Amino acid sequence: MTHAGGPRRQTARVTWLTWVTVVSLLAWVWLLLAQGLFWRTDVRLPAVAAEPREWPDVAVVVPARDEAQVLPRSLPSVLAQRYPGRAEVVLVDDGSSDGTGELARGLADRADGLPLRVVSPGPVPEGWTGKLWAVRHGIEVATSSGGPEFLLLTDADIAHGPDSLRHLVAAAEGAGLDMVSQMARLRVATTWERLIVPAFVYFFAQLYPFRRVNRPRARTAAAAGGCVLIRRSAVERARVPDAIRHAVIDDVALARAVQRAGGRIWLGLADEVDSVRPYPGLAELWRMVSRSAYAQLRHSAVLLAGTVLGLLLVYVVPPLAAIGGALAGDRWLCAAGAAAWALMCGTYLPMLRYYRQPPWPALLLPFTAVLYLLMTVDSAVQHARGRGAAWKGRTYARPRPDDASA
Template sequence: MSALTWTTVVPLASLAAWAWLLMGQGFFWRTDVRMPPSPADGAPADWPSVAVVVPARDEADVLPKTLPTLLAQDYPGHARILLVDDGSGDGTGALARELARDAPDGPPLTVLAPGEPEPGWTGKLWAVRCGIEHARSGTSEPEFLLLTDADIAHGPDSLRRLVRGALGQRLDLVSQMARLRVRTGWERLIVPAFVYFFAQLYPFRWVNRPGARTAAAAGGCVLLRTRAAVRAGVPDSIRDAVIDDVALGRAVKRSGGRIWLGLADGVESVRPYAGLSPLWRMVSRSAYAQLRNNPLLLVGTVLGLLLVYAVPPVWACAGSPVAGAAWLVMTLSYVPMLRYYRQPLWPAVLLPVTAALYLAMTVDSAVQHYRGRGAAWKGRTYS
C-alpha cells in the first residue's frame, strides 16, 4: 500500500467506523436505559409469587454480603429463596442456612444440592435447573423466577421494582446489568469497559425492541415469568451454553417472549478482582465462545479492533488530524459509562489501552480453547 493510503485512507476508515458506531449501533454508549417505569395505576392489587434461584459454587467469601440483601427484600407478595449449592467445598450451603437463621423475618430459604451436572450441562445451568424444578414442584407454581448470582447484592426494593417493571410493561424477562465493583486500579481500567463493550455487542435499545433480532440478558439479575421459561424450554434448551445469559435472552425472545435489558440501580456485584489475573480469566473464559469458536471470526475481530481502537491513537501521534478526531469521538463515547461508574473522566482517553488488553484476552481465549482448557471456571472446563 502507498504512503498516501496509510496516512489518509486508514484514518478515514477508522473515523467512518466510529461515526457508524456512534449513530448506527443502537446508541450503545448511552447509559439511560434503566428499569422500566412502574404502572401508572400504582401497585398491583395482588403481588405475584416469586421464587428466587441462586446458583452458588464456593461463594462463602461473598455470601455474607449478598444473601442478607435477599432475605431483607421489601416485597408484599409471597417470595422464597432457593440457594443451589453446586458442589461447593467451602461450606457455602451451611453458611447460607446460618445467615437465614439470623434473618427469621425474611423469605424462607431452602438449600439444595443437585450433585455433579449431567454430561452436556454447564454447572451453573444444572444448578438453575435444579432450582426451577424445585420451585415448580410444589402445590402452587410461582408466577416469576428471579435468577440471581451469589455475588449480587440487591437493594431492599429490588424485587418489588423488577416485578412492577415486568407487570407494567407486560414483559416476560427483565434483566439488569449489575453494577460491578470498581475500586482497584485494574478494576477501574477493565470493568467499566466490560459493560461498554457488552453494550456495543448487544445494544440495549435493540434488545428491548420486540421486532429486533438482537437478544441478550445479564445473568446476575434476571426476572423471568415461569410460563415464559416453560415456553422457551429453559434451561434445558441452553444447557451447554457458556455465555448462558445471552443464550437465555435469545431463547425467550425467539419463543415469542418480550424481554428488557438495562443498567442497574441498586443491584451490585460485590465480587473483588484483586489484580489483572482474575479479570483476565473473567473475560478470556468466554471471549472465544462469543465468537462461536470460529477462527475466521477471530481474525475479523482482531482486524476490526485494530482499525477501531488502535489506529486512532497511533495515527494521531503520527500527526493525523483525522485519526485525532476518531480518538476524540472514541473518548467521548466512553465518558457516559465512566460517569455511571462514578469514576474520573480522564481515563476515557486510555480506552485504546483497555481495548488492547481485551484483544489479548480474546486471543488467549482462543489459544486456551485449542489447548483444551477453554471456558474454565472454578475447577470445571467446558469444551
C-alpha cells in the same frame, strides 16, 4: 544519496495510512449514530403508572459454588427484600467445598426476612454447564408444588437493594414483559478494576445495544445473568434451561431462547443491583473475560481474525494516527486520528460517569481494548489446547454438533 523513488514511496505510504484512519473515523461516526445509541447509560427499569393490585408469587433461585467469600455481603440483601407478595429463596449449593451451604443457612437463621431453602443438584450430567444444571434444579424445587408466577435468577455475588425485587416485578407486570434483566453495577475499587470493568460493560453494550434488545419484535437478544426476572410461563415455552444446557454464555443464550419462543425481553443498567465479587488484579479480570471470549465468537477462527482486525482498526489506529501524524507533521493524518479518538472518548464518558469515575481513563480506552484483544486470543489458545472455558474448577469444551443449540 537519496533514491529517486524515495519521496514518492513515502507519500504513498502516508496517503494509505491516512485513508485507513479515515475508515476508522467513519466507523466511529457509524457507531455513534447507528449502533442503537449504545453509549448512552439512561436505559433503566421501565417506569410504571401503578403497581400491581395483587403481587404475584416469586421464587429467587441462587446458584452457588464455593461462594463463602461473597455470600455474607450478598445473600442478606436478597433475604431482606421488601416484597409485598409471597417470595422465597432457593440457594442451590453446587458441590461447594468451602461450606457455602452451611454458611447460607446460618445467614438465614440470623436474618428476619424471606424463607430460605438450601438444596443440592447432585453431579453435573454430561452436556450441561454447572451453573445451568444448578439453575435447573433450583427451578424444579421452586415449582414442585404449583410454583410461583415469576422466577428471579440471581448470582451468588449479587447484592440487591431492599426494593429491587418489587421494582423488577412492577416493571415486568406494568410493561407486559416476559423477562427483565439488569446489568449489575460491578465492583470498581482497584486500579485494574477501574481500567477494565467499565470497559467490559461498554463493550457489551456496543455488541448488544440495550435499546435494540428492548424493541418489540427485536432481532437482537441479550441479558445479564446476574439479575434475570422471568415468568414461569416463558421458562416453560422456551424449555429453558434444558434447551441451552451447554451454553457458556448462558445469559445471552437464555434471552435468545425466550425471544425465539415469542417472549418480550428487556435489558438495562441497574441502580440497586451490585456485584460484590472482587477482581483485585489483572489475573482475575483476565480469567473473567478469557473464559468465555472465544465462545462468544462461536469458536470460529474467522470471527476471531475479524475481531482482532476490527479492534485494531477502531481502537488502536486513532491514537497512533493522531500522535504519529503530529510527530510527522502530517496534519490530515493527525486530524483524522484525533477526531476518531475524540469520538471514542466521548462515547465512553457516560459509562465512566455511571461508574462514578473521572473522565481521564477515556484516553486509555485504546490500551484497554488491546488488553481485551489479548484476552480473546488467549481464550482461543486455551480452547485449542483442549482447556475450553474454565470456571470454578470445571472446564467446558466446545459443544458437539448434536448438542442442543443455544
